[in-house]
Amino acid sequence: DFRFSNLLGTVYRRGNVCFTEDGFQLISPVGNRVTVFDLRHDRSHTLQLEASYDIEHIALSPDNALLLAVDCKGEAHLVAMATGAAIARQKLPSRVSALAYSPDGDYFAMARDNRVHVYHGPGLERYFNQFKLYRSYYGNRDEVTSIAWSSDSKAFVCACRDLQVRVFSLHKTARLPGCYSLGGFTEDIVGVAFLPDSLNLFAVSSAGFVMLWQCDTELSDLLIKQQQQPQLTDGTGDDNDDSPSDSEDCDLKETKNEENKPGLEKIFINKLRYLKPKKMRLREDAEDSKRVSAVIGCLAFCPGSKQLVCGTEDGRVMLYAVDNCALLLSLQVCDSQVDSVSISPDGLWIAAAGAAHGQLLVWDWRASAYVMRQAGSFNCLRCAAFSPDGGQLVCGYSDGRVRLWSSQSSLSFATLTEHTSCITGVRFCGKRVVIASSADGSIRAWDLGRYRNFRTLVSPTPLQLSCLDADPSGI
Structure with missing residues (x-):
């Protein structure tokens, strides 16, 4: 019985790495397969999934039961973590540029070109097609590079190559009927995320600038405008429709007639408002005012500890506190670009991966010790x-x-x-x-x-x- 058992010789090829909810396992895409590293028992196993092309994006459900993997050609695979086998496949019309599971596990968002498609998360009910499209969101004018959900899964934010950050409501609400556009960057936006239990958000550019926006609306105020949910459709119908929806061309206009209150400078007019952003810079040294000189290529955010980890093109991993951008850690992990970083839910372990040398490591920043350090080879x-x-x-x-x-x-x-x-x-x-x-x-x-x-x-x-x-x- 010549069945696949495990994968040796390499630990990372491309794509993003992620921790499980308990923080003791690290999931890494290795070519057209996915390997799970057990950091507690120092062992690993490779899932039975075998994609046609290299896997580029992975997202794990909050209950660690399902893994969503998308290859570089746009084919999505839904994998059961218990067995490691693919239970559903879906060929998408184009390449996926961003992928994120909602915190409650009921939805997952997938970005293709300038559109964001939200699907129902698979549950106990069986469907002929597990990829059930809930709604498509328009309004972005360029490719979406990053997606992040709010802590209650009522809203999500995406960063685009047009240097804009846009906030969407999952359901149609009176406070946010369309999308809310935020700008101010002059370099590419690497990532964006909501702060925990609020609609406040921040975004980081490749040059090391951080913009923090405060919102005047609480999460509980995002009430559903229509109690009737949109009718379920299969993943091949409205998903390919290029016609604009209610949220297209909904960029907000600047206020002209509203008086500015002291200490509350409002720059947009809508039922949901964001205040003027607070602009900060990521420092290269805790005692030096010099900003980061290297280009930031990837980042990850830990909502529990409010910590931000960044990977640079010169092989460094840096950990910051989001509130004041204070540098907590600067670690040189390799001499080439760091392609993906991740941080455990408790904020103690940091994972970094580099495709140039096939390197994957996990660092305990409080103990200043390696939890795991593996390297394959980019060569044959x-x-x-x-x-x-x-x-x-x-x-x-x-x-x-x-x-x-x-x-x-x-x-x-x-x-x-x-x-x-x-x-x-x-x-x-x-x-x-x-x-x-x-x-x-x-x-x-x-x-x-x-x-x-x-x-x-x-x-x-x-x-x-x-x-x-x-x-x-x-x-």
């Missing part, structure tokens, strides 16, 4: 071999690295970097010795007790070795 895997007992796997890569993996935990526990060229062959000699040949013309042997290169064999004439074999007994 050239050769591999199992140990005699099958408990370990040695892999050779085209960048000259040799990595050792555990078959039980599926985690890498050693990296050997003495070779200077492509690895052409690897073998186990007994249980404690690993040998590898390389295109640099040498054969090296390592002792797995101390991971020491105790012997090097070099050909008398310069040549490239193409293969390797050895006596498995180690004699």
